[in-house]
Amino acid sequence: MSGTTQGLGRLRAASAGNGVLGVLIVLLVGLTLGMGQLEPLFRALFPDLGNPLYSRDSFLNLMLAHIGLVLMSSLISVTIGVAAGLFVTRPVGREFEPMVSSLAAIGQTFPPAAVLAIAVPLAGFGFAPTIIALSLYGLLPVIQNTIAGLGTVPHTTLEAARGNGMSRWQILRRVELPLAMRVIIAGIRVSVIINIGTATIGSTVGAKSLGTPLIAGLVGNNLAYVIQGALLVGLLAIVTDLLFERLERRYSFGS
Amino acid sequence: MTLARSADSRLVGNRVLLTLLIAAVASSVLLPFASLSPNRLSSGQPMMLWQALPEWQLTALALIGLALLAATLARPLPRRTSLWLSLIATLSLLGLDFFALGEYAHRALVDASPAARVSQGATFWILLFVSALIAIDALQRLRLGLVKRALFGAAVLAVIGACFSGDLLSPLSIMREFANQKANFVDQLIRHLMLVAGALIPALAIGLPLGLLVNRRDGLRNGLFSMLNVFQTLPSIAVFGLLIAPLSALGRAVPWLGDLGVSGIGVAPAIIALVLYSLLPIVRNTYSGLAGVSAGTLEAARGMGMTPRQILWQVEIPLALPVILSGLRIVTVQAIGLVVVAALIGAGGFGAFIFQGLGQYAIDLVLLGAIPTIVLAVIADFALQILVTLSRPPGTR
Numbered sequence: 001m002s003g004t005t006q007g008l009g010r011l012r013a014a015s016a017g018n019g020v021l022g023v024l025i026v027l028l029v030g031l032t033l034g035m036g037q038l039e040p041l042f043r044a045l046f047p048d049l050g051n052p053l054y055s056r057d058s059f060l061n062l063m064l065a066h067i068g069l070v071l072m073s074s075l076i077s078v079t080i081g082v083a084a085g086l087f088v089t090r091p092v093g094r095e096f097e098p099m100v101s102s103l104a105a106i107g108q109t110f111p112p113a114a115v116l117a118i119a120v121p122l123a124g125f126g127f128a129p130t131i132i133a134l135s136l137y138g139l140l141p142v143i144q145n146t147i148a149g150l151g152t153v154p155h156t157t158l159e160a161a162r163g164n165g166m167s168r169w170q171i172l173r174r175v176e177l178p179l180a181m182r183v184i185i186a187g188i189r190v191s192v193i194i195n196i197g198t199a200t201i202g203s204t205v206g207a208k209s210l211g212t213p214l215i216a217g218l219v220g221n222n223l224a225y226v227i228q229g230a231l232l233v234g235l236l237a238i239v240t241d242l243l244f245e246r247l248e249r250r251y252s253f254g255s
Numbered sequence: 256m257t258l259a260r261s262a263d264s265r266l267v268g269n270r271v272l273l274t275l276l277i278a279a280v281a282s283s284v285l286l287p288f289a290s291l292s293p294n295r296l297s298s299g300q301p302m303m304l305w306q307a308l309p310e311w312q313l314t315a316l317a318l319i320g321l322a323l324l325a326a327t328l329a330r331p332l333p334r335r336t337s338l339w340l341s342l343i344a345t346l347s348l349l350g351l352d353f354f355a356l357g358e359y360a361h362r363a364l365v366d367a368s369p370a371a372r373v374s375q376g377a378t379f380w381i382l383l384f385v386s387a388l389i390a391i392d393a394l395q396r397l398r399l400g401l402v403k404r405a406l407f408g409a410a411v412l413a414v415i416g417a418c419f420s421g422d423l424l425s426p427l428s429i430m431r432e433f434a435n436q437k438a439n440f441v442d443q444l445i446r447h448l449m450l451v452a453g454a455l456i457p458a459l460a461i462g463l464p465l466g467l468l469v470n471r472r473d474g475l476r477n478g479l480f481s482m483l484n485v486f487q488t489l490p491s492i493a494v495f496g497l498l499i500a501p502l503s504a505l506g507r508a509v510p511w512l513g514d515l516g517v518s519g520i521g522v523a524p525a526i527i528a529l530v531l532y533s534l535l536p537i538v539r540n541t542y543s544g545l546a547g548v549s550a551g552t553l554e555a556a557r558g559m560g561m562t563p564r565q566i567l568w569q570v571e572i573p574l575a576l577p578v579i580l581s582g583l584r585i586v587t588v589q590a591i592g593l594v595v596v597a598a599l600i601g602a603g604g605f606g607a608f609i610f611q612g613l614g615q616y617a618i619d620l621v622l623l624g625a626i627p628t629i630v631l632a633v634i635a636d637f638a639l640q641i642l643v644t645l646s647r648p649p650g651t652r
Contacts, residue, residue: 095269095270095271096270096271096274098392098395099388099392099395102391103388103391106633106636109588109632109633109635109636110592110629110632111591111592111593111595111628111629111632112592113595113596113606113609113628114592114595114609114625114626114628114629115625117609117612117613117621117622117624117625118621118622118625118626118629120618120621121618121621121622122377125616193488196490197489197490197491197492200490200492201492201596201599204599204610204613211492214492214493214496215599217496218496218599218600223499223500223503226496226497226499226500227496227497227500229493230492230493230494230496230497231493231497233490233492233493234489234490234493234494234497237488237489237490238485238488238489240488241484241485241488
């Protein structure tokens with residue numbers, strides 16, 4: 001009986017969560033496309049500003065550029081990160097596991113903004129250093145969680161799979177990866193969320209992103225630009241995080 | 256038995272070291288060691304290792320390489336001897352890397368114009384990085400005690416300190432930038448640390464009791480955690496930006512707050528945002544540290560006639576301390592990084608050098624901000640890691 005009420009409560013919480021996510025997505029899309037409609041509002045809020053609406057580029061372009069930066073670097077991070085995590089958990093690469101793990105741990109203490117700055121002497125200004133910094137930095141949580149996720153698969157489960165006559169490849173694809181998936185996705189979530197934030201600062205090294213109006217506003221003392229950029233990038237981060245939460249939940253077996 | 260024999264018949268005993276050695280050799284052949292440029296802002300002419308180093312240094316480098324190669328082999332050296340050899344070789348590599356760069360800069364600038372600059376190249380960084388990785392790997396494999404590891408750490412610091420003490424490195428471009436900014440550098444360092452401390456103290460003062468509260472009242476937990484979680488996902492620069500307008504309005508509306516320095520730009524929004532970012536790890540770790548104390552332990556404490564207050568201070572908090580301190584470790588490192596971004600709203604700190612350098616296309620100024628920040632974060636992480644270890648009950652370290 002109490003199990004049912006609990007289940008109902010959870011169901012109700014989940015549908016409320018759906019509602020929040022829905023509203024946030026509508027807000028994100030609406031503001032991206034229709035920020036121009038809010039010009040009178042910004043004019044009223046900041047009467048001293050000559051130009052209260054960022055107009056050097058459309059917010060849609062900035063949003064797409066931002067998502068492009070994050071998507072591209074995350075793709076690189078996930079590909080290399082999962083491959084590296086798989087390599088060091090196989091018998092061939094096990095010797096590298098302590099080194100790779102400590103590298104991932106130490107690397108994550110580096111401030112993302114400093115990593116971005118260091119990429120500039122290596123790759124110049126613009127798109128390239130941002131992609132390099134984002135991919136490198138995003139790699140670390142993915143590696144860490146891939147190793148951790150594969151480590152949670154119980155020995156008895158692997159033993160049983162082997163006993164069933166499954167090949168190594170089958171065990172990996174049908175037992176290990178599905179069981180580790182939730183933890184791996186949690187790592188990708190951390191990596192993507194950090195990258196959304198770092199891509200914003202990427203505009204200081206010349207990459208176009210939602211940080212462009214934000215930084216322009218800070219430099220030019222135009223608070224309206226700051227708010228427009230900050231609102232959109234904040235919404236983007238929250239929506240992305242909630243979507244990942246949903247994805248993670250889909251892979252949680254039994255718990 | 257079979258295992259032992261197959262290990263014996265292997266040629267390479269340490270494939271990690273071999274991989275690192277190959278990476279170091281490849282970078283030495285392909286990437287420049289230093290660069291020489293006519294002035295501070297123009298990009299330099301690349302100098303390969305064999306162009307920059309005199310013969311005796313190249314010979315020394317080759318010998319270090321051979322020693323490392325010998326250490327990768329399964330025979331004839333015993334395993335521990337190989338690891339110690341790689342530690343000594345890597346220490347020499349570290350010293351030689353710095354020495355060769357400084358010495359090259361001295362030679363290259365003798366008959367160059369006063370505006371000419373020498374900067375470190377990719378190979379310099381990769382050799383430094385590879386040295387660090389070799390040392391980490393060897394220390395892990397040797398399973399040394401805390402004292403021996405600390406001694407090795409001291410040796411590394413001694414080598415680096417010796418390189419920086421004289422004027423060996425002073426002709427380098429980044430060190431000249433440092434000399435120009437010396438007073439400012441110390442100011443920004445202090446400012447950076449003050450901002451971190453200014454955020455962590457209130458965050459602890461709020462977060463620790465809050466963690467205790469959600470440990471005692473289950474109902475509050477989910478709501479609070481999901482709220483703080485959402486906050487954690489927001490990009491820091493967006494939060495700084497969104498705080499400016501309300502804070503400057505507040506500073507104007509309430510004059511005594513304005514007199515205290517509450518305004519949109521500068522320290523106030525930085526501290527507020529940093530406190531909010533720090534809350535989740537502190538509350539979460541305090542909660543889970545306290546939740547990790549077993550019911551049996553609490554039962555025993557109660558059975559001994561301890562009061563709830565005594566149980567909290569003498570049982571729960573000491574047992575939860577390692578987890579709470581791990582939370583402090585996370586937020587300290589995080590705050591050191593976030594303060595960099597706070598420079599964009601005029602809070603100062605090392606980020607000021609980074610963004611000033613990016614604005615002027617002055618790479619060395621950028622590095623003068625970025626490298627000390629990274630060093631600061633790594634040191635803080637290491638120091639708090641030691642504290643976490645020491646806070647564990649003896650026998651479980």
